[in-house]
Amino acid sequence: AAPPDAHGPGGRAGGGVTPDADGATLVEPTVLTSEGGVLEVELEMAEREVRVGDVTARLLTYNGTVPGPTLLLRPGDTLRVRLVNRLDDVTNLHVHGLHVSPEGNSDNPFLAIGPGESFDYEIVLPDDHPAGTLWYHPHHHGMVADQMFTGLYGAIVVEDDLPAGRVLVVSDISLTEDGGVRQVSQPERMMGREGETVLVNGQVRPRITAAPGERQRWRVVNACTSRHLRLELEGQEVTVLGVDLGREAEPTPFGDLLLAPGNRADLLVTAAEGAATLRALPHERGGMMGMMGGATASSEPVTLATLEVAGTPAEPPEELPPAGAVRDLRDVEPAARRTLTFTMGMGGGRGPGGMTFGFDGRGFDAERTDQDVAAGTVEEWVIDNPTPMDHPFHLHVWPMQVVEAAGATVGPPTWRDVVTVPAGSRVVVRVPFEDLTGRTVYHCHILDHEDAGMMGVVDVR
Ligand code: C2O
Ligand code: CU
Numbered sequence: 001a002a003p004p005d006a007h008g009p010g011g012r013a014g015g016g017v018t019p020d021a022d023g024a025t026l027v028e029p030t031v032l033t034s035e036g037g038v039l040e041v042e043l044e045m046a047e048r049e050v051r052v053g054d055v056t057a058r059l060l061t062y063n064g065t066v067p068g069p070t071l072l073l074r075p076g077d078t079l080r081v082r083l084v085n086r087l088d089d090v091t092n093l094h095v096h097g098l099h100v101s102p103e104g105n106s107d108n109p110f111l112a113i114g115p116g117e118s119f120d121y122e123i124v125l126p127d128d129h130p131a132g133t134l135w136y137h138p139h140h141h142g143m144v145a146d147q148m149f150t151g152l153y154g155a156i157v158v159e160d161d162l163p164a165g166r167v168l169v170v171s172d173i174s175l176t177e178d179g180g181v182r183q184v185s186q187p188e189r190m191m192g193r194e195g196e197t198v199l200v201n202g203q204v205r206p207r208i209t210a211a212p213g214e215r216q217r218w219r220v221v222n223a224c225t226s227r228h229l230r231l232e233l234e235g236q237e238v239t240v241l242g243v244d245l246g247r248e249a250e251p252t253p254f255g256d257l258l259l260a261p262g263n264r265a266d267l268l269v270t271a272a273e274g275a276a277t278l279r280a281l282p283h284e285r286g287g288m289m290g291m292m293g294g295a296t297a298s299s300e301p302v303t304l305a306t307l308e309v310a311g312t313p314a315e316p317p318e319e320l321p322p323a324g325a326v327r328d329l330r331d332v333e334p335a336a337r338r339t340l341t342f343t344m345g346m347g348g349g350r351g352p353g354g355m356t357f358g359f360d361g362r363g364f365d366a367e368r369t370d371q372d373v374a375a376g377t378v379e380e381w382v383i384d385n386p387t388p389m390d391h392p393f394h395l396h397v398w399p400m401q402v403v404e405a406a407g408a409t410v411g412p413p414t415w416r417d418v419v420t421v422p423a424g425s426r427v428v429v430r431v432p433f434e435d436l437t438g439r440t441v442y443h444c445h446i447l448d449h450e451d452a453g454m455m456g457v458v459d460v461r
Contacts, residue, residue, distance in 0.1 A: 016174055016175065016176060016177070016182055016196060017055060017175050017176065017177045018175075018196055018197055019052050019053030019054055019055035019057075019175065019197060019204050020053050020054045020204065021053055021054075021203075021204045021205035021206070022051070022053050022054050022203075022204065023207070024203060024206055024207070025206060025207050025208070025209065026166075026168070026200065026201060026203065026206040026207065026208045026305060027201055027202075027203065027206070028070070028166050028167065028201065029065060029067050029068065029069050029070045029154060029155065029167065029169070029201060030063075030065070030069040030070065031069065031070045031072050032069050032070065032071055032072065033072045034072065034073050034074060034077045034079070037074075037076060037077050037078060038077065038078050038080065039071060039072075039073060039077060039078070039079050039080070040080040041069070041071065041079075041080070041081055041082070042063075042081075042082040042084060043062045043063060043068060043069075043081055043082070043083050043084065043093070043154075044062070044063055044064075044084040044086060045060065045061070045062055045083065045084065045085050045086060045087050045091060045138075045152065046060070046061060046064070046086035046087065047059070047060055047061070047086075047087070048060075048061045048064050049179075050064075050065070050066050050151070050202065052066075052173070052175065052197070052199065052202065052203075052204060053197075053203070053204030053205075054204075055175060055179060056179050057173075057175055057179040057180070057181075058179050058180055059150055059151035059173075059181070060087060060147060060150040060151045060152050061151055061152070062152060062154055065202070066151040066153075066171075066199075066202035067151075067153050067154045067155065067167075067169040067171070067201060067202060067223070068136070068152070068153065068154030069154055070154060070155045070156070070157060070167055071136070071154070071155070071156045071157070072156075072157050072159065072164065073125060073156065073157065073158050073159070074125075074158065074159050075125055075126065075127055075128060075129040075130075075131070075158065076125055076126070076127040076129070077124075077125050078122065078123070078124050078125070079095070079121070079122075079123040079124075079125070080120065080121065080122050080123075081093060081120070081121040081123070082118055082119070082120050082121075083113060083118060083119050083120075083121060084118040085113045085114065085115055085116065085117050085118065085119075086115075086116070087115060087147075088115055089115060089140075089143055089147070090112045090113065090114050090115065090140050090143065091112075091113055091138045091140050091143065091147060091152075092108075092109070092111045092112060092113050092119075092138060092139055092140050093107075093113075093119075093121055093136060093138065093139070094107060094109055094136060094137060094138070094139035094396070095107050095123060095134065095136050095156060096134055096135050096136060096137060096262060096394075096396075096417070097132065097134035097135070097156075097244060097245060097264075097399075097417045098123065098125065098129075098134055098156065098158075098397075099125075099126065099129055099130065099397060099398065099399060099436065100123050100124060100125060100126075100129075100397065100436070101123075101124070101397075101436055101437075101438055102396060102397050102436075102438040102439065102440035103437075103438040103439070105119070105120060105121050105122050106121065106122065106123050106124070107123060107396065107397065107440070108440075109139045109141075109396065109440055109441050110366055110439075112140055125158070126435065126436075129158055130158065130245040130246045130399070130415060131158045131159060131160035131245070131246060131247075132157075132158055132242065132244060132245035132246055132264070132266070132415075133155065133156075133157055133167070133219040133220075133221060133244075133264040133265075133266055134155070134156040134157070134158065134245075134264070135153060135154060135155050135156055135169070135221050135223060135264070136153070136154050136155075136156060137152055137153045137154075137223070138152050141364060141366070141450070141451065141455065142451050143451070144225075144447045144450055144451055145184075145189075145193065145225045145447035145448045145450070145451050146184075146451075148171075148223065148225050148447060149172075149173060149174075149181065149184070149193065149195065149225050150173075150181045151171075151173070151202075153169060153171060153221075153223040154169070155167040155169055155219065155221050157219065160247070161321060162217065162241075162320070162321070163217060164217070165216065165217025165218060165219055165266075166216070166217070166218060166219065167201070167218075167219045167220075167221060168200050168201060168218050168219065168220045168221070168304075168305070169200070169201050169202075169221045169223050170198065170199070170200055170220060170221065170222055170223060170224060170229060170280075170304060171195075171198070171199050171202075171223040171224055172194055172195030172196075172197060172198045172199065172224045172225075172227050173195040173196075173197050173199060174193075174195045174196045174197065175196075175197065182196075184448075186352040186353050187352070187353070188448075189351075189352035189448040189451075189452065190288060190351070190352045190353055190355060190448070190452075191226070191287060191288065191389070191448075192225065192226030192285075192389075192446035192447075192448045192449060193225060193226055193448055194224070194226050194227045195224070195225075195227070198224075198227070198280065198302045198304060200278075200304050200305050205303055205304070205305060205306060206305050206306075207305070207306050207307075207308060208278075208305055208306065208307045208308070209307075209308045209309075209310070210269075210271035210307065210308070210309050210314075211271065211309070211310070211311045211312060211313060211314040212271060212272065212273045212309055212310070212311070212313040212314065213270065213271065213272075213313045213314045213315075213316060213317075214270075214271045214309075214314035214317075215268055215269065215270045215271075215314075215317035216268070216269050216271065217241070217266070217267070217268055217269075218265075218266075218267045218268075218269055219264060219265075219266055219267075220259065220264060220265045220266075220267060221264045222259040222260065222261055222262060222263050222264065223261075224261050225261060225446070225447040225448065226261055226446045226447070226448060227261065227280075228258055228259065228260050228261065228283040228285055228390070228392075228420070229258070229259040229280045229283075230257070230258050230259075230280060230281040230282075230283050231254070231257060231259070231265070231278065231279070231280060231281075231304075232255075232278070232279045232280075232281050232301070233254075233269065233276050233277075233278050233279075233307065234276055234277070234279075235272060235274060235276050236269055236270070236271065236272055236276050236307065237269070237270040237272065238254040238267055238268070238269050238270075239251055239254070239267065239268040239270075240252045240253070240254055240257055240265060240266070240267060241266040241267065241268055242265075242266040242414070243257070243259075243263060243264065243265055243266070243414065243416060244263060244264055244399070244414075244415060244416045244417050244418065245399055245415040245416070245417065246326065246414065246415050247266075247323035247324065247326075248323065248412075248414050249323050249325070249326055249412045249413075249414075250412050254267070258283065258420065260390075260392035260418050260419075260420040260445060261392055261418070261445045261446060261447070262392060262394050262417070262418035262445035263392070263416075263418045268320075269307075270317065271307065271309040271314075272309060273309050273310070274309055275306065275307065275308050275309065276306070276307045276309075277303050277304075277305070277306050277307070278303070278304045278305045278306070278307065279301045279302060279303050279304060280301065280302045280304055281301050282299050282300060282301060285389060285390040285423075286387075286388050286389035286390050286422075286423035287388065287389060288388065288389070326412065326413045326414065326415070327413065328401075328411075328412070328413045329378060329401045329403065329413060329430035329432065330401075330403050330411070330413065330430070332378045332430065332432075333378075334377075334378050334379050334380035334430060335374065335377035335378060335379060336373075336374070336377065336379045336380070337379070337380040337381075337382070338371065338379065338380075338381055338382070339381075339382040339383075339384055340359050340360065340371075340381060340382070340383055340384065340393075340442070340456065341359060341360050341361075341384040341385075341386065342359060342383070342384070342385045342386070342387055342391045342393075342421065342444065342454065343356070343357075343358050343359060343360060343361050343362075343386075343387070344356065344357055344387045344389070344454075345361070349363065349452075349453070350363060350452070350453060351363070351452030351453055352448070352452060355452065356453065357444075357449050357452035357453045357454040358453045358454055358455075358456075359454065359455075359456045360456075362456075363452075363453030363454075364441075364443075364450075364453045364454070364455040364456065364457075365457075366457065368457060369439065369457050369458070369459045370456035370457050370458065371442075371456065371457070371458040371459070372458075372459055372461070373433050373458060373459065373460045373461075374433070374460075374461070375433055375434075375437045375460050375461055376433070376434055377433055377434070378430055378431065378432045378433070378434065379430070379431050379433060380403070380428060380429070380430050381400075381428070381429050381430075381431060382426055382427075382428050383419070383421050383426060383427045383428070383429065384421075384426040385421040385422065385423060385424065385425060385426065386424065387423060387424075388423050388424070389423050390420055390421065390422050390423050391420070391421055391444040391446060391449065391454070392418050392419065392420045392421070392444060392445040392446060393418065393419050393420075393421055393427070393429075393442065393443075393444065393445075394417060394418045394442060394443055394444070394445040395417065395431065395442040395458070396440040396441055396442065397436060397438070397440050398431050398432065398433055398436070398460075399415040399416065399417050399431075400415070400416055400417065400419060400429040400430070400431050401413050401414065401415065401416070401429060401430050401431075402414075402416060402419055402427060402428070402429050403428050403429065403430050404427065404428035405425075405427045405428075406422065406425045406426075406427075407425075416429075418445050433460045436460070437460050437461055438459075438460060439457060439458070439459040439460075440457070440458060441455050441456065441457055441458070442455070442456055442458055443455035443456070
């Protein structure tokens with residue numbers, strides 16, 4: 001029988017199935033573009049039959065597809081979403097990374113849209129909203145990992161002055177023989193589940209084609225609930241334009257890039273003749289002191305997609321316009337400093353296996369405000385992780401700049417909304433709470449941890 005905390009379709013126990021690639025070319029999700037400063041969309045959340053490689057699966061979808069449609073926006077736009085909930089469970093919508101109000105019917109993580117209900121969101125981007133690759137997913141506490149793991153995610157692009165390129169939404173899933181999604185065990189929830197099959201735009205190892213010398217912009221979204229992605233594309237020239245939001249003044253070397261769950265990378269690939277595979281290399285993210293026996297941490301490289309470069313050579317690409325200057329928060333004296341500590345405890349908690357997941361020894365409580373911030377200030381937050389596992393820290397609404405990681409000063413400045421804090425270390429960020437006010441959340445983006453209570457409430461007034 002299914003465990004009482006199991007959600008999502010499928011649900012019948014049974015052997016797993018690992019779908020094979022069907023040889024298809026990468027398909028892009030439908031792109032919905034704003035017109036005259038407004039994008040009005042209906043997102044219907046429902047269980048549907050979806051092809052996953054050579055298998056027919058029953059997944060949860062936005063508008064019938066995995067991923068859902070891509071929302072293409074410009075700074076200053078208004079995004080109106082009618083969210084229609086045809087699931088069996090309560091849900092809501094989070095626009096991850098958008099710098100918009102967290103209150104009312106905007107990016108409000110405390111809303112609960114019941115089965116059969118619909119809700120009209122109105123989300124207004126400021127005129128100076130940073131460009132970048134963002135995404136959306138459900139955010140009802142306790143259900144986030146299960147709903148996302150079953151297919152609910154989609155990309156958002158806030159345009160800049162370069163061609164928008166294409167999105168590659170990476171996710172992972174575990175399917176059963178009857179096309180459902182496999183139940184996840186308590187140890188997997190403790191560690192943060194990793195699906196057996198890794199998908200790109202819902203496809204199994206799709207093919208990407210390019211002409212020799214052609215430059216393609218790939219916006220990679222890590223929509224996995226726990227899996228970290230260290231990408232590799234051997235024999236190809238890859239420039240990291242940015243991570244999460246905006247351009248990087250000095251691009252991170254591609255080989256150094258580690259995408260935590262929730263992070264995005266904006267890549268320029270200049271295709272070199274031949275074939276290459278886009279792979280995710282193994283990343284060790286710690287464990288429960290050997291308890292888990294490495295059961296869920298990825299230990300083998302995983303092929304995400306293949307790149308085939310052939311045909312008539314492309315015209316040499318135009319030179320990139322230079323990246324604009326990024327404000328450096330290291331030059332700002334913070335108005336306040338505070339420390340937030342990831343905590344995990346054995347026994348007596350509401351989490352898997354009776355564990356307590358939280359910050360500063362407390363699990364999430366929507367009624368309690370954990371951090372009171374004065375609006376109009378820059379704060380310094382020390383994110384401390386004394387636990388034996390990595391935890392990716394995500395703050396809603398306000399982007400962060402990392403000023404110190406594992407004791408080393410970092411720079412030049414970039415804007416992030418998810419920052420991994422490796423086991424046994426701390427990361428120092430600065431956050432400009434200078435515009436927008438409201439009450440929202442920060443949490444671990446290993447969503448099993450968030451669902452188990454590793455989330456807190458910040459109120460900016
Ligand atoms: Cu991507 Cu609070 O989430
Ligand atoms: Cu975590």
